[in-house]
Each structure stands twice: as structure tokens, then as C-alpha cells.
Amino acid sequence: MAVAVARHAPFAVAVLGGAWLRWTAQRGYPKGLWFTGDSYFYIGYALSPYPSPSKTLGYPFLLRLMEPLHSLGSVTALQHLMGLGVAVMFYAVLCRAGLPAWAAAAVNVPVLYDAYQIELEHLLMSEALFTFLVAAALTLLLWRVRDPRAGPPWWAALAAGLVLGYAVLVRSAGAPLIPVLLLCLLVRRRGWRPALAFGAAAAVPLVAYAMWFHSERGTYALTTSDGIYLWGRTAGFADCARIRPPSHEEALCLPPALKAERDAPGHLIWRSEIPPHVLYASVVDPEANTALRDFAVRAILAQPGDYLRAVGDGLGMAFGTHREPHPTENTEALYHFPRSPQFFPGGRSWGGGHGTALSDAMRYGRTDTPSEVVRPHADRMIDYQRHAYLPGPALGALFALGAAGIAVAVRRRRAVLMAWGSAATLLVFPIASADFDYRYVVPSAPFACLAFGLALSSGWAAWERRREGRRVSRSSGSPGSLPRGTDRATAP
Template sequence: MTGLLRRHWLLCLLLVAGITLRVLVWLAYQPALLYIDSFRYLANVDALRPDHLNPLGYDLVLAPLLAIGGLAFTAAVQHVLGLAVAVALYALALRHNVPRWVAAIVAGIVLLDGYQLQIEQNIMSEIWFQALLVGMLWLLLGRGEPNWRRSAVAGLLLGAAMMTRTIGVTILVPVVLYLIVAGGAWRNRAGWHRIAVRGTACLLGFAVVVGSYAGYFRSVTGEWGLTGASSHVLYGRMATIAKCDQLPLDETLKRFCPSTPVEERKGVDYYTHFVYGDSDWPGALPPGRSKQQLADEFGMIVLRNQPVDLAVAVLKDFAKNFAPTKTTSPNDVPVDRWQFQLEYPDFDGAIDPAAFDKTALIHDGVRTSADEDLARFLRDYQLSVGYTPGPLLALAGLLGLAAAAGVGRARRSGLRSAALLTTGSGLIILLGSAAFEFSWRYQLPALVLLPLGGAIGLTALLGRRMPAPARRRVKLAAFPDDVDKAAMREFRERYGDSPLSQLVVVIAAYNEADGIGTVLRNMPTRCGELPVSVLVVVDGATDDTAKVAAENGALVCVAPRNRGQGAALRLGYHLAAAGGADYVVTTDADGQYDNAELPLLMRPLLDGRADFVTGSRRLGSEQADSRVRWLGVRVFAGLASILTWRRITDTSFGFRAMRAELACSVTLREPQYQSSELLLGVLARRARVVELPMSMRLRGNGKSKKGHSLVYGANYARVMTGTWLREYVLRRLRRHSVRH
């Protein structure tokens, strides 16, 4: 626990501050803050009518919370959810190799932003919408490239987010783009099959939620729809820009166009709620024509005839999100609606003042109140330092976009698709909101999207790569699985059935474009009388590993999905054997082994003295960069010696040579910790194994994908003992039972 606190001390400090602020907010305004929309939600909790202004997603959450503990309990739960969202963003940032202090800033924005604190105290849907978006991001980004199951659940969450706030539909665009580009799947034919499967799963998940809701809407209203707000929204925006004398409007539609000159008109909110919402407006209508139909028709006429005016108005509102300070522009929703007030807010009579106490008494048995001292502190905090400056969000958006575009080092980072999803979602939701109207409240979802996208973008631009997906406990399917079949089929289409020589050097490579060229250029072309073929198995890389390898003379097999070094090597063994190889050699793509020692490695095999030859750093020389790893080599060699009853000095040396049929005969199911599995499997088959003194250098390029030493060691031990149990105990027990 002490080590955990030490590593994440900055987050812990921010969490303490965030918790303290939330407690103060909860105590300052009791039982909760009620906004104009809050009364709409509360009025529909029991009836659950889908044709009201707001969708039902929040009401479905609100009903049980009110039943359990009322408004105060609901606000407390929302504050806890805000803390959880911040921690989830921090953890997701770390998953993408973001520096801890940058990840802490991402979380700190949600933890400390005064407008975020205020909306969590409100009986409003925002925090639930944010939580659903973060849950969707975790499903798509939290464990590497998404499969169809996680894509389907992400679609369900996105549908739920849309049913909480309809603006969520805009995020479907970056989600679909992400599912196309994630993992570089679009680069090959097999990848497009994967794209189709996960994309279809996501869209089906989304359609299940939205379709079910639309069906409920029809069962209640007799018409298809999702909310009663569509006509309000369209009319409100178009009424502010409509040039009435230039539009083809009949006499009835002219009544929908404001008589006030365009430059003197009020804002979108006024025409949406006060004009359209007036039950007496626009007066008697011709038979068969409803206000909703005519408002929609008017809005579409303005849209067709004034697209440039609409685009200019929307972009002006979009740009307001990035202003240095939060102020109220003419005709906008007042910013003070989202600011802490010294007294309990009543919105200048927009709601009957008696309704606040009445609602609080119904649900909590108390009247609404504000603690003036706490409120003053919170207001001073919010208006001085407790808000997120717009330029910071703009910078985050630019960093995310630059990384998504592959600028500089970001191109080979493996982080481009993650930057695209997070930044694209943040920007499109701001743009979609601006298409209706600007409100500082509508900026809040971007607080959980743009900073994360900017942090990932900065990480990519600095050259920090996406760590290899963790696959510690996931076994490989028996060879060949679907990925193996697709890769082998593409390899044969490119090179034919027998493109390899008797001696094949197999290299598994994942995002090694910077270093593999040097390794290949230093590879011997002959070993005695045998020509040497080099086969590079590219394990779902997101950089130019395959291109660099091909340019340096290697035959390249591209696995369409990253599965781990063990899977790539296993695929290479079988390709080599099927391509005519008698001998298989393995080496790494990072330059740690001296490939000039290949003749020495092969000599016992060619002399007929061995079936399997492995180098040993302990018998030779070693440049160690970790005392833990230096110790681990010796500990695991001792463990292997005890398990197999023969002296072994190095179980994880990657420069090895073996007969091709032997490599294909061993059961290999480990994606990452395959070296001990291969060695113990060979020994269990009573193959002749020889260790030779070899040299091992530090990595020539990049960063090790093995992860933390202690975690790697624990999993290495698990694989070694598991392989011994499978090959030495269970396999022999099965043989014994067959004989008898």
C-alpha cells in the first residue's frame, strides 16, 4: 500500500482535494441543487413519458435513487460517481503510457473544476452521461485492440448515453472511425474482416438500445421518435438566423419567422423555450397542419437556403468553448446558472419559487437552503482558480489531433487511434452542442474527453509508445487459429508454397520499425554451405515494421492481430517447416543477440550432436540493465534444473536453433512467456539439448515489452511450473493410462 501511495502521490493529493470540495458542496446546498430541467426530470419519474423534452435515461437512474434516499442521497451518489470518473480517466491514461503527472492533470480537471462540482450537486444528467462515455472508452481502449464482445458492450453504453443526452449520438462517428483504424486492421484484407465483425457488433449494441427506446416511444405516442425536443431544437436555432424576406415561405410559415431584424433577435434558448414553448403561439393553424410539422418545415427551409449562415453561427458558438474565461455572450444562456450562488438559486422567477421547497419537502422532508459561508468560499474558488481555461482544452484538442494525424514520432507510437477516439469524441460533442446553442453546461462532457485525448497525444508526440497488450493469463488457441490461417494464406499468396531455404531465422516483431533494419542488415546470408532465409512475423504492429523488414531482404508474414511473441514464433515455426526448412533459428528484433554467432549456434545440429541448441548468457557474457532480471535468470535456471533433473543455466535466451519438425511438435500455448514453455516441452520429448556460451547485449532500440520485472517474473514462474505439470506429469499419466 505504501508503494502504491508513493507511486501515485499526486493523484492521491488531488483526490483528497476533490473529496473535500465535494463534501463542502454537498453541505452548502441542501438537499441538492434544482435547475429548471430538474423539475422536468422529477415530473416524469413516475410516468416515464418518452415524448418529453429530455430523454428517459436519467429518469431511469433517478427513480431508484429517490426511492432510496431522496435528493440529498442522489447528489451524494453523483459526487461519488464524479470521483470514480476521475480515477478511471487516470487509470486509462496510464494504460496508454501517459506520464503519471500528466495523467494526474487529466483526473485533476474532473476532480477540481468548479462547474463540474456544481453540476454533480444538481439533479441533472451530466455526470451520468460522462460516466457512460468513460465506460465506453474503457471498453474500447482499456485492453488493447477491441474484440467484438467489447465493441458490442461499448455500443450498448453509447446507446445508453444517447438516451441520457441525445447529443451522444454524435460520438458514433469517431467510434466507427476508431473501429476501422484500431490496431492497423485496415492495412490488410484479413483486418477488414475484423473491422466488419467488431463494427457490426458495436452498431448492433447501439441499435438494440436506441431501437428499443424508439419502440417504447411508438407504443406510448403512436409515432416513431426518441424525444419531444426535435422540433424545439431545430426551430430555435433557425429562428435566430432566418432571413424572412429571402425565404420561400407561404403565409402560414411566415408566422414562424420572427419579425425582429436578424441582428436584433434574442438567442436560441428564447425561441426554443419561450416562443415555441408558448401554447398560444403561433395562433390558429390551417386544418391538418400542426405546430410541430410547420416548425420542422420552416427549419428545413432555412437550412436549405442558408447553410453558410448556419455554419458561421455554429462555428462562432463552437469557438466560445475555448475562451480564456467563462463569460456570458449576448443572447447566450447566462453562465451564472452554472456558478455557485450565495443564496439558493431560483433563476429569476423562471420557476415558481414555491416549487423548490415543495419538491425538497416531498423527497427529503426539508426545505431548500444554502450555507452562506460555504457558498461564498465555493463561489470565490470557482471564479478565481477553480475552472478549466478554454485555451487548455484547445491545446489538448490540438495535441490529440496532431497525434491522430501521425505528426512526428506519433506515427509509430501505436497511440494514434486512441487519440483519434478521445479527441474526436470531445470535439464532435462540442460541435454538435453548438449546432443547437452554446451553453457552458454543454462544455462539461469535453472535460472527460479532451484532456485525456491531449494527454495521449502528448505522449505519442514525445515518442512514448503504447505498451504491448497484457496477455498474462490468456492461452493461445491450438494451431492454427483464425489469425494463423489468415496470415499463412496471405504469405503464400505473396511468396508461393516453398520460398524458404533449409535454414530459416524466425524473428517475431511488434512495433520494431526503428531497430529491425539494423538486425537484418547484420544477419549472415549463409551458414556454412546452407543459405539463410530470414522470416519476420509481424505481430499486428501499428508502425512500419513490415515495410522496413521487407526493404531489408526479409520475407514478411503479417499477423492481422497482436497476440504476443509466443504466437508469432509458433506461426513462424510452422511457416518455416511448411516452406521447406530443416532447421529453425530464433533471434530478437531488438539487436540483443550477436547474429554473427549463428555458425557456432548451428554446429551441434549440423554435426548431428543435438536436436535443440540454445545460447546461455551465464556461460558467455551479459550486459545486464536490471539487477532483478539478472537475479531472475539465475533463479529460473535453478527452478528449471530441479524440475527437469538436468543442469540448465539460462531458460530465456532467445537465440536458439532447432530441428523444424521438433519446433512444430511441441505444444505451445503461451503468448508471452514462451521461452520456458518451449525449452521444457523439448526436454520432455527427450530431445538432445545443448547449451553454448553466447553474448547478450542491451537492447539496440526501443523499450522492452516485458513490463515490470516482478510481474514478469511471477508470470514466468507460473508458465514454467504449469508447463512442467502439463508435459512431465499429466502427459506421462495419460501415456500410462493408455498403456494399461
Template sequence: MSAAISSSRPPGSRTAGVLPRIRQDLRRHWLLGILLVLGVILRVMTWLAYQPALLFIDSFTYLDNIGPLDPSAGHPLGYTLILSFLLGLGGLSFVTAVQHLIGLGMACALYALARRWGVARWLSALVAGVVLLDAYQLQIEANILSEVWFQALLVGIMWTLLGPRRVHWSWAVLAGLLVGAAVITRTIAFVIALPVLVFLLTCGGAPTSAARWRQAGTRIGAALIAMLLVVGSYAAYYNEREGEWRISGIGSNMLYGRAATLADCDRLPLDPEMLTVCPEEPKSERAGVDDYTHYVYGTESWPRGELPDDVDGQKVAVEFGRLVLRHQPLDFAVATLVDFVKNFSPVKETFPNDVPVERWQFQTEYPRWEHLDEDARDYTFRFDGQPPSVREPLAQFLRGYQLSVGYTPGPLLALAALAGTAATFGLGRSRSSGLRSAAMVTTGIGLALLLGAAAFEFSWRYQLPALVTLPVGGALGLTDLLGGRLKGKQRTALAPFPDPVDRAAMAQFEQRYGPLEGHPLVVVIAAYNEEGGIGHVVQEVPKRCGHLPVTVLVVVDGASDSTAAVAAEAGAYVCDVEQNRGQGAALRLGYHLAHRMGAQYVVSTDADGQYDSRELPQLMTPLFDGSADFVTGSRRLGTEQTNSPVRWVGVRVFAWLASLLTLRHITDTSFGFRATLTDRVVRVPLREPQYQSSELLIGMLARGARLRELPLSMRLRSSGTTKKGRNLVYGANYARVMISTWWRDFVRRPKP
């Protein structure tokens, strides 16, 4: 039958269905689309302007090492292996084309990641726009350098940690492998291990029980083993080739370069060998870190005195550097902090004694490195069969763009870092929204890389990893601090039941529990990140009510903690929904699941412990004796504990409004402990993800349900924090939903 139906579809019907979705996506993500088009145009211009590729000083080292694969050549072999593979498919121009495509892919991935965590579309587009439009990013993509691939690994690490709703040990393994790959691509990546491991410890909430500690320990152990597998294997290869357990040939020269600019040679306890490497010039007249690292260390005139034949100059430099750091830690800390702050300067300029910013700017002539013996022409002919060339009109445009508006201002990155840090420390809604760990790992990776690089020297090149980390961390932080005000409108209405999320959750639920029948009374609890209290709430529900057994069903609304596991351990049936959609969506799904379980009666209560489940027999009495179809408690008739005067007033205002709209006396519209007949509640079209209580109340009354309010008690929340947001904003939307539901169900609904 299905095959016949499929074959009877008119030609092009599938295409006709796809095109409207494409148009809808384009309208929805129009800002990203514009930025993406501009990013493509800029990358095509860059690729055409500099053929076959830009070659920096380090590029020659990478290209020379493709055959030998010498781990001591100066850089880890990660990028060299990638370069070797790509050059097997094409020339240098092919490599830069691939790197430009990676730049576009990273922008789209960052946009999707930000949207996945609830960041507004316009703000997510700005996150992507940093990568799409920054001219320094474009320039580095045109270079034969490892930066773009290192950035891509960072994006992959962030997606591995933040893409899945819960990070199980398998995701931790993948994250560890990617961190290891990043270390053997750029050695500085070892500093990101700390924020990654802290995230794996806290991503399900702070460990407060033995089970949570075991889960966190499993994640951390899996990630560490994966990291060590990659890094250890590489170190073993280095040891086999060079007889040393190392990752890179670089290290001693960078340590010496920083120490040489700081050393107080007259005050340090230097032995005769160390005196030969300590600069003679006063500190105020010394060159910069880059000069001592690359143009003094290891040259024929260094060290300035003869060393004994059995003394290794490299080991002397390392010992000298360590001694300076031990005796002048404050000087080292100040120098590091000064170089770190330079990343947030309003204008990109060359600071005294630092690496020239011109190295990372578009030039109208092909760059030449006069102090090197290598000729770029030899390399471009060898690897691409053409001489290096510059299309001057395109190069002039790119240079003008870069020097005027085509770069990310430092203060903008500083703002992003501050917003991400604020969320990391639990300001705003981050403690309850799950944004805290997400902001911590993205911002932490970016700041760790900037600080780690600044410990050795400052270069605008070392700022580039921050372009893919700090903006997304800042967007998460701003979303945490400002919430719905960034989005411009509240969450959209739910699709009619069942939508794809509902169907997937029901299928998973039935696969887990099998056919379910014979549950006459089901208590539905919607829960989001309530692991601290859900177990007690479930256990407090009576096992029987009157002559009926009681079943507890917890619908976990895309939680990022262990709410589902705790609820199941407490004895509840658990429907674990992949996506966080709001309490209204979770309760609607719970009502329909209860109906499938054969429930005649369905009760709803909150997961925060505010309602006394021991009052369940009192709540059910009007349903059992047939005097009501819909029963709800009332804090005004019963007892109420509150610490919010605004909400105290709101309860009375909305009760008056509901009474006016429905012409019935109502004292409490938002009491969460309710009971009704299951076959009635599943016929109410519930569409509100958040403000569902008034929608259900008015929807039931519009369909002729007999309402009964009972004097029940309401306590203060026993654990966690409220998900309702700010009082005034919540109240305005609650009133909007109440009036729109009344208009839909009372005014426009046809009379039966």
C-alpha cells in the same frame, strides 16, 4: 503440505505484506492522491453547502416524470429511470452524494486509462485533476441533472474500447450498448457513434487484407446491432405511447431556435404558414437561440398569426428550420463554428444572447426560477422531506474558488484537442505506438459533442462532457509527440524471471500447445505491431538447418494489431503476451520457452525483415562444430544497408566501447541475428526491456562464453516503423546499459 505451511504463518503476516504495497502505491501515485483528497474535500463542502440538492429548470421535468415515464416530456428517460431507482433508496441528498462519488470514480478511471496507455504519472494525474477540481463539475454534480451520468457513460465507452488490449466483437457489443444508453440519456450522444465506429474499423490497424476487413466488419456490425437494440427498443416504447418513432420530445424547438436567429425572412421562399413563425425583428435585433427555443416557441403569442385548424404549428416550425438550413448553409456553418470556438475562451463569461453562465455558478442564495410556476420547496419536501437551504460560508468559499482559479481554462482544452488531433493524423510516433486510434476516439468523442451541441446553441453546460474526453485525448497526443521526455526517466528494469506477466504467458502458451519437447533448434522472434511483415519473416526461416529441424517461436509483446494471428497462420508457435514490456522482455521469455521446448540451440532475429534468415546455416556452423558458444553476425564484417548516418556512427562507437570494456575485439554489438546454446543464455540475468542486445553480449562474455562474429548482411526494414525512438536518446540509453551491465557482470560479479 501447502495447508500446513499456510497455517504456520504468523498472525498478521498477510497484513504485513499488504501495508508495504499500499505505502509503495501511495509513493508512486502521490500526485493523484493529493488531488483526490482535494476533490473529496470540495465535494463534501458542496454537498453540505446546498441541501438537499440544486434544482435547475430541467430538474422539475425529470422529477415530474418519475411516475408517468412519458417519453415526450422533453428529455429521454435514461436519467429519469436512474433517478427513480435512487430516490427509492434515499432522497435528493442521497442522489447528489452518489453523483459526487461518480465524479471521484470517473477521475480515478481516467487516471488508470491514461496510465494503461503509457502516459506519465504526472500527466495522468492532471487528466484526473480536471474532473476532481473543476468547480463547474462540482456544481453539476450537485444538480438533479443527467450530465454526470452521461459523463460516466462516456468514460465507460472509452474504457471499453481502450481498456482491453484487443477489441473483440464482445467488447464492441458492450461499447454499442453503452452508446445506446448514452443516447437515451442525452440525445446529443448520437454524434459519438461516428468516432466509435471509426475506432472499431482501425483499432487493429488499417484493414489491408480480407481477414482484417472481416474482423473490422464483425466489430462494427456487433456494435451497430447493440446500439440499435437499445435505441430501437426505446423508440418502440415511444411509438407505443405517442404514435411516433422518436427518441425525445425535444428537437423541433431547438431546430426552430437556431433557424430563427439566422433566417432572412424577406429572401426565403416562405409560404404563408412559415411567415407566421419567422421573426419580424431584423437579424441584428433578435434574441438568442435559447430565447427562441424555450420562451418564444410554443407560447400563446406564437405563431404571430392564425394557422388553419388542420395545420400543426410544430410541423410548420420543423419545415421552417429545414428550409433555413437548406438555403443558408453558410450562415448555419458560421454560427455553429462561432459557438464551437466559445468553448475554448480563456474566461467563462456570458456571451451576447447566450445562456447566462451564472446558471452554472455557485450562488450564495438558493436559485429561483421566477418564470416557472414550480416552487423548489414543494419538490424538496416531496422527495427529501426538508426545505432547500444554503450554508452561506461554504457557498461563498465555493463561489470565490469557482470565479478565481477553480475552472479549466479554455486554452488548456484547446491544447489538449490539438495534441489529440495531431496524434489522430499520425504525427509523432502514433503510427507505430498504437496511440493513433486511442487519441482519435477520445478526442473525436469530445469534439463531436462540442460541435454537435454548437449546431443548436452554446452553453457552458454543454462543455462538461469535454472535461472527461479532451484531457485524456490530449495526454495521449502529448505522449505520442514528446514520448519519453514526458516521463522524466526510461522504462524501469524488468523483475527477475519469471515475473507475473511471464508466468501468465507461459501458462497460456502451454495450455494452447500442450507439453512441448523435441525442438532442438528454436528461432525466437520478438514482435510488436508487425502484422505487415511478420508472415514473410516467419516463412523465410529455413525448415531445416544442417541435420536439425527448425522451429519458429514468435513472442508477441502486447501488440494491438493482428501480429499474433498472422504469425500463427504463417506456421509459427505464438506466445501472445498481454502487456507490452519491450523487446528485451519478449526475447527473455522466448529463450526460456525455447529451453522448456527442449531446445539445445536458440536463435534470435528481428520481426522487421532486416536480417536474411537464409544465412541461418552459416550462423549455426560454429555452434555445430563446437568452436563457439555464442555467435552473432556483424554488419561491419558483412554488408549493411542504412539510411541513418547517426546509427552508422553509433555502431562503430559502441563496438569500440564494448571492446574496451571486455578486452575483446568486437565489431558490432547490436546485430539482432544471433545464436547460442540455450542452457547458457537462460543463466544470464537479463533485466533490460529495450536495450537488451548489449546486455546479452556482455553478460555472455562475463560468463566465459566463446564469442564468434560472422560477416552477415543487414537490410533496410521491410515493413512497419522502428520502435527505437530518436537516435540520440536511444544511443545515450544504449551506452548507459552497456556500462551498467559491464559493472554488474564483470566488476561486481564474483569470480567462478
């Protein structure tokens, strides 16, 4: 017992430090932090659930379950526990993979101590829940990682599929994770049974949500907003002379004056003068969504080099040495702990009901002040965030080492591929389908850490096998040993 306690002591200390930082954030911002627009949307739809054409409602479902508490602080506290839970799950997987406990603890340091991870957990946003659910699904699939020949049992794959299916309802950008992990399961010999259980279970929450969406909006879908986001991704480089779209889509090309402004896609799509808003009464109507998606796909196929260059620019910002004001300076500022209470706009309904951002926040939290800043705790988090975060080049190094691990970690290749594939999908897909945003980068980091740790575990296991071989060799050649095949009873 004492040996086990001593073995896990470094991680226990690390978790306590991470918990203390999150407790400081709770004291500094007891009502949580608000992301302009999105947080208001989530609270509004938690109060009045109704399928939205722009976002799935997996996160508002959780908020609705917690609404009887009338405590904004309880939501952020739960999200911080989820952040700690991700580190605990990945630590357990790495220990089961054979990595020394101290090394498994070190690999999880960015998960526990990155200030931007902590700030994102404190925002009333879906990322903390989404990251936790994906981590839980991956933990279920990797629990038998010690044996490279054993995949997950069918029941674990089924549970992982259900969890990941719900994660897609929290953030629809997680949808590509299902085929990625499904392929990873299928590459294993006799992996069809867990793969079938995983795929069927993942479909259950999605089909149920699509049926609800159809009952209210007349079309089977999770959202009808992917078209405008993909249009924004391609509008900056789309050239109608090269695309040659059908006549009803020609007007979707961005005018030269707007193209010359080089506005970020994440900001461009909200401007009232862009073609989609001029042509359609609502860009999230099914017909408009189909046309916008079709135009964007034509642009990608006609100009693949320009599209890859745009995605590459986003990855360059993710791995850059300093943070860019992208998509706008105001948006990037929302990922920093603020010095003063946040402003709530009035006169507009952001959710399924008729309340404004302020009235919905007051109703949900039963408070007249839904944003508070308490010193000196807030000042401590502000100072901490200046210095303690995972730099872009370090994140890039984690991705590079994880990719190298896929090639060299023979006995852990499938496990490393699962973790690295999840990290890469979470990072690349939002950039490729919408725009670069730092809140899309942060959730990928824990999975990059896991991939790196699993690759290390393979190297550690190989080193231990060589060390054991040398020990046995020395033992067999020691004075007190006998040559192989000698009968001790007949030896002189």
C-alpha cells in the same frame, strides 16, 4: 507492492483533493442545486414516468431508482462519485497506454479540480450521469490501447454499445457519438466484428425507448422537440427570400422586429410571440416538429455561411477569455455556487404528474426546505470557483493539441481519434443543433484531456524506444561486448 503504491501516489493525492472539494460542496449545499425548469422536469418525471416529447428520461429513471431513499443529497453524492470515477477511468486508460503515472495524474487535474465540473455535478441535472456513461463506454473501447494493432474484443464493444445507448437516453445530444465511434472502430483492419457488436448493442436501448414512446404517443421517436431547437438555431439568420420555403412554412420566418433584437436561440424559443408558438398549439406535436425541422434544414442549405458563422460564434464563446451572459445572464448564473437558497415557482406542473416544482421537490426529498445554503462551506466553494477553473483558451489549447495528436501519434492514432472525436462531438453538436450553453461545454473537457493524454503517451513511447535504442547501441559498443556474429568460445 511498495513501488506500485509510490507510483500511483500522485494520483491518489489528487483524487483525495478532488473528493475533499466535493465533500465541501455537499456540506455547503446538502440538498443539491436546482437548474430552473430542467431540474423540476427531471424530478417530476421521476415521480410520474411517462414519455415526454421534449426530453428523454434516462436521468429520471436513475432518480426513480433512488427515490425510496428520499434524499436529494444522496443524488448529488452519487454524481460526485461519478465525477471522480471519470478521472479514475481515464487515469487507468492513460497508464495502460504507457504514460507515466505522474503525467496521467496531471492530465486529469482539470477533471478533478475544475470548479464548474464540480458545480455541474452538484446540480440535479443529467450532465454528470451522461459524462460518466460516455466515459465508461470509451474506457471499454480503449482498454487494449497499449497494443496499436489490437482493437476492443467484441464483448467489450457490445458492453460499450449498451452503455452509450443508455447515455443517449440520458441526453439525446449524445446520439452523434454512436456513428462517430462506429467509424473509429471500422477504420481498423478486421474491425467489423466489434463494430457490429457495438452498433447492434447501442440500438437496443434506443429501439426499446422508441417503442415505449410509440405506445404512449403514437409515433416512433425519442423526442419530438428537435424541430423547435433547430428552428431557434437558424431563426436569427433565416431569410425567406433566399430559402423560398413552401407556402405552409413561409410564416415561420422570424419577423424583422424580433430578428433585430438578436435574442439568443436558447432564449428565443421560449418566447410566446415567436411564429412557432403563434402557429401551433404545441411545438412538440409531431406535425409541428416536422415542419420546424424542415424549415431549419432549408435555411441551413440555403445559407450555409450564416449557419457556420453562428456555430463559430458559439465555439468562440467556448474558447473565449471570459464567460458571456449567454443565452441569458440568469442562465449563466445558475452555473455558479449561490449565496442564498434557491426560489421554487408554484402554480405549474413541470413533470408527468400534477405537482408544482416545490411540491415535487418536497415529495421526492421528504423535506420542507429542498434548497439550503450552509456556511462557511458554501462560502469556500464560492471563493474557490472564482479562481479554480479551466479557462476557455486552455480548453481551446487542449482541443488543438489533441487534433495535432491525431496527425502525429501514429501508434495511437485511432485511440486519440476516438477521444478527440468524442470531445468535439460533445462540444459542437449542441451548439450546431440548438445553442451555445456553458453546461454543454463542461462535459467535453474531460474527453479533450483524455485525447491530449493519449497523444502524449504516443510521444512518450517513441522517446522510450529511442532511449532504449541508444542504450542498446552503447551496450553493444562497450569494452566488455563482442561484435555481432563473433563466437565467444573462439574469441582471443
